[in-house]
Amino acid sequence: MSKTTSDLVVERLLGWGIDTCFGICGDAVNGFFESLRTHPEMRFVHVRHEEYAAMAAVGFAKFTGRPAACVATSGPGALHLMNGLYDGKIDGAPVLAVTGMTYHDLVGTHFLQDIDNDKVLEPACVFSERVMGPAHAVAVTDRAVRAALYRRAPAHLTIPIDTQSWTEEQDTVSEKNVPGHTSAVGQRHVQIPAEDDIQRAAELLNSCAKITILAGAGARFGAGELLEQVAEALGAPIAKAGLGKDAVPDDSPWCTGGIGFIGTRASQWAMENCDGFLIVGSSTPFYDFWPKPGQARAAQIDVAGDRIGMRYPVEVGLCGDAEATLARLLPLLRVREDRSFAERARELYDQWWELQRQRAADPAVPMKPQAVTCALSDVIPDGTILTGDAGTVSSWGSRVMLRRGMQFSFSGTLCSMGSALPYAIGAQVAYSDRPVVAFVGDGGLAMCMGELATLAQHRLPVKVIVLRNDTLGLEVWEQNAYLGNPQYGCDLSPVDFVKVAEGCGLAAFRAEETGQVRDALTRAFAHDGPALVECVVDPYEPPFGETVKPAQVGKMLQAYERGEKGAAPMSANLLAPGRPALSPGVDQHKGDLARYARGKG
Numbered sequence: 001m002s003k004t005t006s007d008l009v010v011e012r013l014l015g016w017g018i019d020t021c022f023g024i025c026g027d028a029v030n031g032f033f034e035s036l037r038t039h040p041e042m043r044f045v046h047v048r049h050e051e052y053a054a055m056a057a058v059g060f061a062k063f064t065g066r067p068a069a070c071v072a073t074s075g076p077g078a079l080h081l082m083n084g085l086y087d088g089k090i091d092g093a094p095v096l097a098v099t100g101m102t103y104h105d106l107v108g109t110h111f112l113q114d115i116d117n118d119k120v121l122e123p124a125c126v127f128s129e130r131v132m133g134p135a136h137a138v139a140v141t142d143r144a145v146r147a148a149l150y151r152r153a154p155a156h157l158t159i160p161i162d163t164q165s166w167t168e169e170q171d172t173v174s175e176k177n178v179p180g181h182t183s184a185v186g187q188r189h190v191q192i193p194a195e196d197d198i199q200r201a202a203e204l205l206n207s208c209a210k211i212t213i214l215a216g217a218g219a220r221f222g223a224g225e226l227l228e229q230v231a232e233a234l235g236a237p238i239a240k241a242g243l244g245k246d247a248v249p250d251d252s253p254w255c256t257g258g259i260g261f262i263g264t265r266a267s268q269w270a271m272e273n274c275d276g277f278l279i280v281g282s283s284t285p286f287y288d289f290w291p292k293p294g295q296a297r298a299a300q301i302d303v304a305g306d307r308i309g310m311r312y313p314v315e316v317g318l319c320g321d322a323e324a325t326l327a328r329l330l331p332l333l334r335v336r337e338d339r340s341f342a343e344r345a346r347e348l349y350d351q352w353w354e355l356q357r358q359r360a361a362d363p364a365v366p367m368k369p370q371a372v373t374c375a376l377s378d379v380i381p382d383g384t385i386l387t388g389d390a391g392t393v394s395s396w397g398s399r400v401m402l403r404r405g406m407q408f409s410f411s412g413t414l415c416s417m418g419s420a421l422p423y424a425i426g427a428q429v430a431y432s433d434r435p436v437v438a439f440v441g442d443g444g445l446a447m448c449m450g451e452l453a454t455l456a457q458h459r460l461p462v463k464v465i466v467l468r469n470d471t472l473g474l475e476v477w478e479q480n481a482y483l484g485n486p487q488y489g490c491d492l493s494p495v496d497f498v499k500v501a502e503g504c505g506l507a508a509f510r511a512e513e514t515g516q517v518r519d520a521l522t523r524a525f526a527h528d529g530p531a532l533v534e535c536v537v538d539p540y541e542p543p544f545g546e547t548v549k550p551a552q553v554g555k556m557l558q559a560y561e562r563g564e565k566g567a568a569p570m571s572a573n574l575l576a577p578g579r580p581a582l583s584p585g586v587d588q589h590k591g592d593l594a595r596y597a598r599g600k601g
């Protein structure tokens with residue numbers, strides 16, 4: 001039987017190894033759905049909102065390194081994809097988006113859902129084209145997939161509804177089009193920097209006494225163990241950007257945890273005190289936590305040459321893949337005897353963990369978020385894929401101890417709320433045999449609550465852990481610490497997530513006290529299917545207590561003076577035993593905070 005445009009696109013995607021598609025049907029894309037129906041090798045995952053179809057595909061790509069597809073109808077469906085596609089573009093995840101358009105001969109006539117999808121999605125993608133019929137389908141699909149793969153970003157094809165079902169006989173091949181002129185042959189793409197640049201980077205690092213390494217998203221997938229060997233040779237602590245959390249495990253002897261607001265005191269100290277700086281695959285926006293320009297001699301490894309020197313005035317740029325570059329750099333490094341710099345950083349790292357454990361043990365109700373992260377660190381199974389969300393939950397999620405073999409990601413640079421659950425869907429679809437945990441806030445989960453039903457529908461045994469603090473918690477701290485304003489517009493009326501989850505077909509548990517968390521988590525992990533654990537936590541435990549800058553505590557005091565309703569509990573929590581010693585920002589304002597902690601308003 002003659003093939004349709006949609007058949008040709010689906011078969012070409014399968015030819016490229018793209019065998020999973022997340023999405024929602026619609027009148028402008030139903031011709032494509034007929035090809036999905038007749039090609040069961042393409043696994044179709046029906047989600048509840050197109051934004052999360054795109055984000056599930058981003059999650060799939062971030063954890064597997066290979067692309068999935070997402071599909072949406074014209075107009076509202078295509079527009080819903082936008083946020084997820086931008087997330088993929090900004091964080092470097094290959095995705096193949098397919099949308100429907102209105103009839104080929106009604107485009108631009110104010111017809112139903114007549115949106116120029118190709119133009120609208122163009123800025124979110126590295127490739128965005130209309131498919132004009134069967135004669136066009138294969139070559140343009142090949143271009144789209146190559147663009148997504150080799151520029152590590154979403155590519156988009158939009159097909160008019162009637163064109164989707166046109167058969168090869170119904171199309172005419174133009175005079176200049178040579179049928180079969182493209183191929184679906186992928187190639188490994190390993191980028192290696194120039195030899196003399198590697199030599200210069202080694203000389204630079206060999207000349208420094210106290211080196212700090214920063215690992216970002218580019219240090220994932222195979223570069224981590226080499227990075228630990230480089231750290232060992234240099235006696236250098238490894239700090240991690242949010243997207244580099246799984247580059248090396250949190251319990252690696254060289255790791256000092258995250259940097260930035262969601263980071264550790266240890267990483268901050270290592271940044272403030274180094275004279276050499278090696279950046280591996282990171283362009284995190286939190287570079288105000290890096291060494292000051294001029295403080296350290298620096299080298300940077302990045303596959304994207306245009307990212308080198310973007311955040312720090314590096315002397316040597318190594319434009320290449322982290323794994324291949326580190327393998328060439330390592331033998332040129334002078335092995336150090338002196339380990340004192342890394343040892344001091346590790347002491348601080350241990351103290352920081354100790355503070356987390358002390359906060360976790362606080363019997364107050366509502367419990368501290370650390371009660372959840374510490375219990376989760378204890379019970380989380382080997383090989384887990386953990387997904388994080390935007391909010392104070394980014395900070396708490398980064399405090400889950402990731403062991404070797406586990407993976408983590410979140411919407412790092414777009415920082416979109418509601419990303420953890422669709423990322424977890426993408427991860428669980430990719431790896432049916434691995435535990436997957438979505439770590440979410442109550443605001444973020446409220447955005448994507450429909451995707452709980454997706455878990456039930458596809459029997460995806462994801463464990464959703466929601467920190468319920470009845471507030472858009474991060475914004476409270478940001479309105480205070482950045483602007484000196486009392487919180488406004490942050491309260492959330494309580495949602496009973498246990499009932500919502502049960503209503504969607506999940507098992508659900510609630511923990512309201514420190515002593516209940518471990519049991520609730522254990523029961524969720526033991527459940528053979530999707531489960532949710534609602535943890536009711538203190539909104540006023542500081543998510544950046546150890547990294548907050550003195551000037552920011554000053555702004556917070558201004559907000560307290562102007563009537564911030566959480567002033568007393570926030571101050572008391574900032575002054576928790578052990579915290580001022582680890583936080584110059586808090587230490588500097590101890591006296592004023594103590595007055596607010598006693599209830600001065």
Ligand SMILES: Cc1ncc(C[n+]2csc(CCOP(=O)(O)OP(=O)(O)O)c2C)c(N)n1
Pocket residue numbers: 390391392393394415416417440441442443444445467469471472473474475
């Ligand atoms: C889609 C989107 N809207 C708004 C924001 C701004 N924002 C960042 S964090 C946050 C609050 C998140 O609240 P919640 O999910 O409850 O987590 P919490 O901070 O309470 O831990 C908001 C509104 C965002 N990052 N993404």
Ligand SMILES: [Mg+2]
Pocket residue numbers: 391441442443467468469470471472473
């Ligand atoms: Mg919240």
